[in-house]
Amino acid sequence: MDFEKALDRDKRHLAKLLTVLEDRRETTLTNRTRVIKQLEKLPSHGVIGITGAPGVGKSTLVSALSGRLRKNGTVAVLAIDPSSMRSGGAILGDRARLDSVPEDKGFFFRSQANQTELGGLAPSSYLVMMALSKIFDVVLVETVGVGQSETSVARYVDHVALLVNPAGGDGLQAVKAGVMEEADSFVITKADLVDPSAAKIALAKVANGRAVFEVSARDGSGMRELTQSFSELPTAGGIDGKSHHYLALWITEQFGRRGLESFGGDRGCERICKNGLSTAITQVVEQLQTK
Numbered sequence: 616m617d618f619e620k621a622l623d624r625d626k627r628h629l630a631k632l633l634t635v636l637e638d639r640r641e642t643t644l645t646n647r648t649r650v651i652k653q654l655e656k657l658p659s660h661g662v663i664g665i666t667g668a669p670g671v672g673k674s675t676l677v678s679a680l681s682g683r684l685r686k687n688g689t690v691a692v693l694a695i696d697p698s699s700m701r702s703g704g705a706i707l708g709d710r711a712r713l714d715s716v717p718e719d720k721g722f723f724f725r726s727q728a729n730q731t732e733l734g735g736l737a738p739s740s741y742l743v744m745m746a747l748s749k750i751f752d753v754v755l756v757e758t759v760g761v762g763q764s765e766t767s768v769a770r771y772v773d774h775v776a777l778l779v780n781p782a783g784g785d786g787l788q789a790v791k792a793g794v795m796e797e798a799d800s801f802v803i804t805k806a807d808l809v810d811p812s813a814a815k816i817a818l819a820k821v822a823n824g825r826a827v828f829e830v831s832a833r834d835g836s837g838m839r840e841l842t843q844s845f846s847e848l849p850t851a852g853g854i855d856g857k858s859h860h861y862l863a864l865w866i867t868e869q870f871g872r873r874g875l876e877s878f879g880g881d882r883g884c885e886r887i888c889k890n891g892l893s894t895a896i897t898q899v900v901e902q903l904q905t906k
């Protein structure tokens with residue numbers, strides 16, 4: 616893998632770079648940490664999570680959005696497939712490939728199967744999002760809404776848009792409370808299919824000042840406003856500031872809950888990450904070796 620070529624968005628080298636980050640073997644940790652160290656030095660761009668119940672229209676919206684956002688800059692899409700690589704993520708992949716010019720270096724799609732035992736997000740999802748946020752102007756992440764889980768996408772991204780079915784109040788009840796709280800904005804989908812006013816009224820009661828959009832990815836209505844709003848999102852602090860969530864998850868995966876406790880839990884991870892994630896990983900490994 617040629618790091619410079621990956622930074623230059625060469626698809627083949629970029630894919631290899633992400634594979635290095637997704638690798639969970641202990642034997643490759645040193646190499647992985649070295650790549651993280653190189654990435655850390657670069658500024659990050661906005662990462663937007665697109666979440667919502669199965670079938671609400673996430674892939675369709677991400678596909679439509681990425682085409683529009685691409686007009687203003689480079690776009691990467693990460694689809695975290697809930698169960699198998701053959702369902703939603705693959706559909707989005709097919710669509711994204713159809714919608715984009717294959718040789719367009721400004722658009723990149725990656726699909727990741729998640730690990731069911733952890734719920735919403737694979738630990739390496741953070742590393743992949745982090746890498747993409749350094750290389751592209753905006754990153755869209757499609758994931759199912761799981762909520763109230765330490766792996767929830769809300770911990771890792773700059774903005775969470777929760778997609779809501781236009782069928783209104785009934786549809787809203789299907790969304791778990793935790794997911795509602797995590798949302799930074801709401802997007803009523805498929806406005807061409809069902810009158811979205813019932814959903815709008817139901818959402819107005821819970822939105823607490825958060826933006827509510829109505830869109831149809833099919834006929835394009837509302838898409839301009841949504842794209843505009845996503846292009847203007849502040850990304851200060853960004854994904855680098857969330858690395859302690861990754862570290863906590865990684866320690867738990869590698870060394871169990873007791874391992875995490877021995878580093879002072881979430882608080883401890885926050886402290887350890889002050890000097891960057893690569894330094895933190897090295898520190899954790901060294902500390903464990905001397906035990």
Ligand SMILES: Nc1nc2c(ncn2[C@@H]2O[C@H](COP(=O)(O)OP(=O)(O)OP(=O)(O)O)[C@@H](O)[C@H]2O)c(=O)[nH]1
Nearest residue numbers: 668669670671672673674675703805808831832833
């Ligand atoms: N009429 C209409 N149908 C839509 C719209 N957006 C999505 N759909 C349809 O809704 C169905 C589900 O859309 P997806 O985009 O696959 O939904 P998803 O949330 O990604 O689904 P999962 O990844 O399986 O959770 C598909 O049949 C889409 O064609 C829309 O704006 N209007």
Ligand SMILES: [Mg+2]
Nearest residue numbers: 673674703704
């Ligand atoms: Mg999907």
